[in-house]
Amino acid sequence: KAGVTQTPRYLIKTRGQQVTLSCSPISGHRSVSWYQQTPGQGLQFLFEYFSETQRNKGNFPGRFSGRQFSNSRSEMNVSTLELGDSALYLCASSNDGPRGGEQFFGPGTRLTVL
């Protein structure tokens, strides 16, 4: 089985721009979670989608949004980028969500905001 793929792997943007990151889960997985990883804040939960519905959301401003398509692929969007949005964005897929189930992580998208 192919693993979780994230595109692009690296991205450089400037303040004020917007960005869209993509995540393709493992075939058959219906849950996709997104995390932001920074040296200062560690791994922080952004949101989780299951069958195109957002089931849970972390404490991030509305500039961070996401969606999931019928084939379970997910995108997250960050609008009006700020310097502090520079981070590694990880997505993880699982059969039915984080509870009890193993999450399989992608390699991440490294976003740099200049």
Place this chain on the structure above:
Amino acid sequence: AQSVTQLGSHVSVSEGALVLLRCNYSSSVPPYLFWYVQYPNQGLQLLLKYTSAATLVKGINGFEAEFKKSETSFHLTKPSAHMSDAAEYFCAVTDTGGFKTIFGAGTRLFVKA
């Protein structure tokens, strides 16, 4: 709200020595607990998980962890460290609803030759 505390942001051991990475959680109900490892420039990989079946959980690469409810701990151990174990390790817990995973701050393990 659940939280996870990892004692020690950096741990250094010699090759062949015991590895002990500490994790304490706060929860009023038995949680789902996980240990993940992250190698440089990679995503996270599951080492092991506790889902109330057994208190001693064996994982990959010779790691194991013991769930102690009385101490609200889930420490990760490995009897003999290898150079390849050098990585960052994250303890995690799912929230009550089960739709969110909360990660500890991580412990970077250094292995000296």
